[in-house]
């Protein structure tokens with residue numbers, strides 16, 4: 001079995017690593033490395049635990065995050081949530097992605113450092129085209145991110161309503177051991193500052209059809225940097241904007257992410273938390289599962305689709321249903337109250353940041369905090385009801 005993997009971000013590199021380790025013939029296509037992907041670079045403990053062994057010894061230079069500071073607008077009101085040990089590490093994507101790709105190559109994957117310009121299927125094989133060469137494969141994994149060519153060729157492209165747009169910058173020469181998060185009602189979302197070894201990754205995002213473009217988002221981030229004094233006026237800010245898949249529960253359940261000779265993984269499959277925009281864990285998990293399905297020898301597509309839909313899409317769908325309520329000012333006011341007053345609510349939030357609190361059981365966990373007034377009001381607002 002010859003497997004072509006298009007894209008060497010976390011999803012593609014991890015799929016290639018798992019396949020190559022098991023003895024499959026794998027070719028991974030990506031001409032971009034080394035490169036910094038627009039990203040916070042927050043890698044949760046659950047994501048790292050999947051790849052830790054493969055990365056053993058790679059110099060990642062991560063920042064261990066001690067706490068998350070939450071605000072919900074101008075003013076001094078804030079809440080500090082202490083995170084569990086190694087719940088969240090922040091790192092630059094140049095090194096993290098390169099380390100995963102190196103692991104795949106050491107395991108035996110062949111790297112073609114070129115962009116794929118077309119993918120076509122015939123009854124028995126797949127043709128993967130780069131400029132000047134065509135590679136025949138039995139199976140193709142589309143791990144080529146939010147603008148996925150493989151998705152456009154073999155499934156349906158994301159619509160505008162299925163994307164968020166993120167804008168942000170890397171603020172050079174500043175760091176910290178806290179992440180800062182400001183929850184914003186309009187457009188609904190949050191501003192973030194994630195500290196890395198020698199810079200901050202700062203950004204904001206909004207649903208692409210919310211009527212707010214990248215320029216307005218950059219301006220919002222720039223104002224926040226000034227207001228919060230995150231970086232001095234002389235600090236170099238390197239700006240970017242980039243799409244993030246952000247699918248509804250219905251779209252997650254109904255989209256086509258695999259066929260007899262292909263599968264989509266990571267961002268290309270729309271697997272990003274629509275509230276936190278955490279995507280690295282889902283990229284790695286889905287990349288590994290796509291590899292497992294191919295290696296199982298049974299029909300790869302149903303095995304992969306069932307696993308992703310039963311687990312990841314169910315969880316992301318639950319997040320998507322809560323998303324609208326999550327950034328309402330009435331909810332974020334109540335949440336901030338809860339975070340300031342209750343250690344139990346801070347513990348729930350710490351687990352949400354670490355990705356270990358399921359959205360499917362969030363309501364019950366909040367009820368279990370015994371903060372009856374706070375939790376009850378918060379749940380009503382999350383479920384779209386007025387208190």
Ligand SMILES: Cc1cc2nc3c(=O)[nH]c(=O)nc-3n(C[C@H](O)[C@H](O)[C@H](O)COP(=O)(O)OP(=O)(O)OC[C@H]3O[C@@H](n4cnc5c(N)ncnc54)[C@H](O)[C@@H]3O)c2cc1C
Pocket residue numbers: 006007008009010011012029030031032037038039040041042043044114115116117143144145146148149166167168194203242243244265266267268272277278279280281283
């Ligand atoms: C601003 C921002 C902040 C974010 N912050 C976080 C965060 O803090 N934590 C988190 O978990 N997630 C975060 N995310 C989401 C996270 O970045 C993605 O979910 C994650 O990178 C998805 O991994 P992937 O491997 O699917 O795709 P990618 O990481 O996008 O990798 C895709 C790869 O495919 C390559 N490629 C694309 N087209 C082709 C082609 N035609 N031929 C060959 N190669 C191709 C690209 O060069 C790239 O290397 C953030 C996203 C954004 C935009």
